[in-house]
Amino acid sequence: MHVPDGFINAPVSVAAGAVAAGAVAVSLRGARRELGGTSHAEGGGERTAPLAGLVAAFIFAVQMLNFPVAAGTSGHLLGGALAAILVGPYTGVLCVSVVLLMQGILFADGGLTALGVNITVMGVVTVVVAYGLFRGLVKVLPRKRRSVTVASFAAALISVPAAACVFTAIYAIGGTTDVPVSKVLTAMVGVHVLIGIGEAVITMLTVGAVVAVRPDLVYGARGLTAPLKLRVGGELVDAEPAPVPVAARSPRAVWATGLVTALVLAGFVSFYASASPDGLEKVAADKGIDKNVEEHAAKDSPLADYGVKDISDARISGGLAGVIGVGVMVVAGTGIFWSLRRRGTTDATPTRVPESV
Structure with missing residues (x-):
């Protein structure tokens, strides 16, 4: 659903850009809290930060896999629901925004003047709708744990036609x-319900x-299981959390598996x-x-159109472009999220007040 330049007029594109910029600014602040925690109770931000960079790379990779949904029409992952559930809604908005920015600059996918529209529709709307529905479910x-996967299915399904509706509203104002508009809405929602599946x-x-x-790495699964209570001296206290199985102790294995995938x-x-x-495009x-x-x-x-310039073999050109894109997303995303995590941790550290003399 990458909107190209020319679909939406300049004033509405600027307005959408302002909305997107505001959402990104709010998300930067919120992501510091999602990524800055270091204790088990705070969610382990030291584990979430590298995962967030990987999520951005994974969304980029899966967006290259257009799947057929109807005669002559395909669809691809938007990624807002996936990012929000895995790393949190604020960080999720940033993940999708990083992907859209890099796609527009490096791969000529999605108009540069329409970047605000794309972030608003594909990043903000999908995250807000999906995560709100997910938390409710x-x-x-x-x-x-099964409830997390069921809720993620429903949340992702609804988020896509919701984004199609918002695009149609933007088109109604600035097309x-x-x-x-009724014809555009009917066509957009109809095809994007199928893409939503x-x-x-x-x-x-x-x-x-x-x-x-x-499960401890999934933001949406935090707090899923209530802590075990023990009675000590007549009072109920929280038991120590169960240790992570030895085979799954290091999140590096999860990160490496995700990167290879x-x-x-x-x-x-x-x-x-x-x-x-x-x-x-079809509509x-x-x-x-x-x-x-x-x-x-x-x-x-x-790297325009997901191919490396001057390489004639389509398989090699497209594959190399994809690998480069994943690498760029990992480096850019991880750098941004580690920086936010460090900032969040620093902001959360209390300042020691010197004793008066």
């Missing part, structure tokens, strides 16, 4: 073509895989992705809202 479902399956499988191995998906599996236009072509689409400012990038 987890509260009413049995307190079991550059004269197409009835794919999003839900990918999110559920990914969250379920991490929960099965290290992202590299394989982007570098190899992406070659077999559907070549059909995604939901937005735009069918309804005529792409009449004023503009050429991408980064069209001459060495």
